Amino acid sequence: MSKKFRFSGAGVLVAGLLFSASVYAQENPRTSEGRPDFSGIWQAHSGPEFDLEPHGYRKDAPPGKGIVEGGRIPYQEWALEERNRRFEQRSTEDPRLHCFTLGTPRAIYYPEPFQIFQDNDALTLLFQFSHRARTIHTNGSVHPEGGIGFWFGDSRAQWKGDVLEVSVTDFNDQTWLDRAGNFHSESLQVIERWELIDSNTIRYHATLEDSQVYTQPWSLSVLLHRHREPGFQIIENTCYTLGFDEYYPVPK
Numbered sequence: 523m524s525k526k527f528r529f530s531g532a533g534v535l536v537a538g539l540l541f542s543a544s545v546y547a548q549e550n551p552r553t554s555e556g557r558p559d560f561s562g563i564w565q566a567h568s569g570p571e572f573d574l575e576p577h578g579y580r581k582d583a584p585p586g587k588g589i590v591e592g593g594r595i596p597y598q599e600w601a602l603e604e605r606n607r608r609f610e611q612r613s614t615e616d617p618r619l620h621c622f623t624l625g626t627p628r629a630i631y632y633p634e635p636f637q638i639f640q641d642n643d644a645l646t647l648l649f650q651f652s653h654r655a656r657t658i659h660t661n662g663s664v665h666p667e668g669g670i671g672f673w674f675g676d677s678r679a680q681w682k683g684d685v686l687e688v689s690v691t692d693f694n695d696q697t698w699l700d701r702a703g704n705f706h707s708e709s710l711q712v713i714e715r716w717e718l719i720d721s722n723t724i725r726y727h728a729t730l731e732d733s734q735v736y737t738q739p740w741s742l743s744v745l746l747h748r749h750r751e752p753g754f755q756i757i758e759n760t761c762y763t764l765g766f767d768e769y770y771p772v773p774k
Contacts, residue, residue, distance in 0.1 A: 558686070561638055561639060562637070563637045564638065564749070566632075568744060570744055572584065573701065582612075591741045596740055597737070601705075608703030608705060616698055616703075617696060618701070621760070623654050623697065624652070626693075627699070634650040635756060643660060650756045651759055654673075664678060665678055669692065669708075675693045684717065689713060690711070691710075693708050693709075706735055707732055710732045711731045712728055712730050
C-alpha cells in the first residue's frame, strides 16, 4: 500500500468523522434564537431516588450504584448521624409521603416524568408528582434579596455556550434528597448544568454546597431521557398519603 493511498484513506476517515459530528450537532433541537431547546417530557431511569449513594438490595429499594461523584456524600459528623436517623425513620418521615414538594435537585431524578416549557426568558418545569412547577429564569435577572425559603429554591441561569448553568439558592430545609434520608439545610446552594448530548438525552449535573451539613461541595450526575411514546403526556398526580392514624397511631 502506498503512502499516498494511506494518506488519502486517513483523510477520508477524518472527513467522515467531521461530517458525522456536524450532523450529530445539527440533530439537537434549537430555539429560533439558536439556543438548545429542552422542551419536552423527560425522566430519569437509573433509580437514584432510592439512594444517591451506592447501596445493595433492601426491602424498600432495588440495588444501585448511586450517582454521587466519588461515591459518598461528605457529611459532617453530626450530619451523618442525623442522616442515619432519618434512614431508620424513612418509612414515615420522608416528606414525599406527606406530598410535600420534592425540591431541587430531587424532583429532577424522581421516577416520574416532568415537562419542560421553554421560551426566551425562562424554562418552566412541570412535575407530575404532586403537580408542582419550578421556574428557571434565563433573562439575566439576579437572585432577590431576603430569605424567603423556597421549596425549589430560586433559580437564575446563564448560557455558557450550549450548556445552561443554573444557580439555585434561598431554600428551606424541609426537603430530602432521596428516600434514604440524605438531606441539606436552608444554607444549600446548587449549581446545575443542563446539556443536550443528543436530541433525546439531557446530561444533568449538580454541585451541592452547604457549609452547615457537608465538609465540602459534592456533585451528582444523571441522564434524563425524552419520552417519545405517541400521545404521552403529564398526568396530574395529586399524590397518595398515609392516613393520619398511620402517622400518629393511637396507643393501644
